[in-house]
Amino acid sequence: MSFATRAGVVRAVDGLSMSVGRGETVGIVGESGSGKSVSMYSILGLLRGPNVSIEGRVRFNGQDILGRPDRELRALRGKDIAMIFQDPMTALTPVYTVGWQIAEQIRQHTDLTKRQAHQRAIDLLAEVAIPDPSRRVNQYPHEFSGGMRQRAMIAMALSCEPSLLIADEPTTALDVTTQAQILELLAELQERRGSSIVLITHDMGVISEVADRVVVMYAGRPAEIGTRQEVIREARHPYTWGLLGAVPRLDSKRARLVTIPGNPISPLDVPPGCAFAPRCTYRHDRCSDRPPMRGTDHLDACWLDDAEKEQRRAEIEEAS
């Protein structure tokens, strides 16, 4: 997926292949600008326009959805696939009550009457644990706290019982106690309804708490994909090692944090070989060619051979 900009072509997502199973939670993690949001927006047809070009294939329930007409995609979004954004204020309109907005969304995809949709909105607010839902349903978004707005967003997303929920940093703007409430709510709803979740975050801690499988992105490319266990305990990509090592721990104090030298790169100047090479401690000759994603279930894009990866990882673990 690329944007044509005045400064040149931005390849915001480059060669991402991933799948989401039924009832599964897939976490997408990476630093700012790594293409997490754009990758999901582009598959939903949310990015359009003359400067946007998308290649590849996206299948949902076995059907190709990329490039479908806008009308069809709109019907799919909100009904089968729902999206939750980082800032609920962008998705909620300030001039309508929360209840009206949820009811309207329901009416677009069902033939419930106004009254029935309103009642359903109250039930949904109750389901996402908003206290006093029959009163709250008539309030405006600004009368809700940040956590309550995010709950309202989730209620709206759930209104048509989607089978896939894409949540883009749903808790990044929230405090830890509120974050815990929202993550617990998502897990509960998933268990109850068996839906699949894609959770976008930059927080390895959040990933570690909720994801079944993890996609680590760097500079628009997947660096590593595997189960949570594989990525967190047996990481194979030097970037993942850096990400994990940079997180300050709650249970013990390390003298120094592992750091990744340099800064996250701009998608305008991704080097020709491995995108991570300029910051990589283990860079070597082969890295001037682009490493393919290798592996069967646990995949990574790094030229180091397996034995070497194992050894490096052990060294890092030893040191910290």
Added chain:
Amino acid sequence: MSDVILRVDNVTKNFSVRRPGRGGRSQIQAVGGVSFEIRRGETLGIVGESGCGKSTLARCIVQLLPVTSGTVEFNGSPLTGLSRRQLRPHRREMQLVFQDPFASLNPRRTVADIVAEPLRVHRFGTRSEIEARVRELFTLVGLDVNSLVRYPHEFSGGQRQRIGIARSLALNPQLVVADEPVSALDVSVQAQVLNLMAELQEKLGLTYLFIAHDLGVVRHVSDRVGVMYLGELVEMGPADPLYDAPLHPYTEALLSVAPELDDGRARTRERIVISGDVPDPADKPSGCAFHPRCPVAQDRCRIEKPSLIHAGDGRLVACHFPRRR
């Protein structure tokens, strides 16, 4: 010189705010009766959720905001109630580093100018002495001296935070008050800045008051930690025991839900998800301000406000029923 560099005694800060819907104005207490000391060379971390008064406290300490009551003492002399002119010699000794490296740097000035500004204001020396000092500061924080003539927007977030740190260190302060200095940064860059701050502390013998909402970051940098809730300190003490065995139910709940890497070495814990939201500071609950959300609250908590009392081993807690260890 005394071992205590900063003494904060019963500091309260009220704001008068318009109440939507109700008309008229009312007082909110952003900081309520906070007391603590910081010893020279130590790092005191302050942690708490959004709106609990961390930034207000920081601004009261460096005298960017007048306190409503209470005193702030720096190196043994009281700062509260001093005139601007009287404050001036103290100001250079205590510097504030802000959260947002983007908003806190003037976009129309070169970074050399930005770092030199406090030097000029405090008449550090001749032009060439100032220039030399700026170069020295750039090297100190790991920035390329060739980039001195560039503008803030040409730098990344982490580099901008380094510029902010360089500026705050320009006058050789004794105390650096850092208000969420790494919250806006990506984790790999955050780690670089945290390591830099640790190095500088060692090299220059700095004292830090380090404010953040990230529990892991606070533990990593702090010798002692204070936990704030609704403008008040609810627990305070040496970092390790506070994290390993919190005394206040709020600290315990916070730590139990902080996301953590499950890499096989993490502690086992039971999640305590507390319900509801932080109350509006304008409607502070009676008794213990935490009681409506507290999993172990009793009748007494609704009525009687617990004060921050000693709990042994340098620990303090404000709770009628602290967790038993």
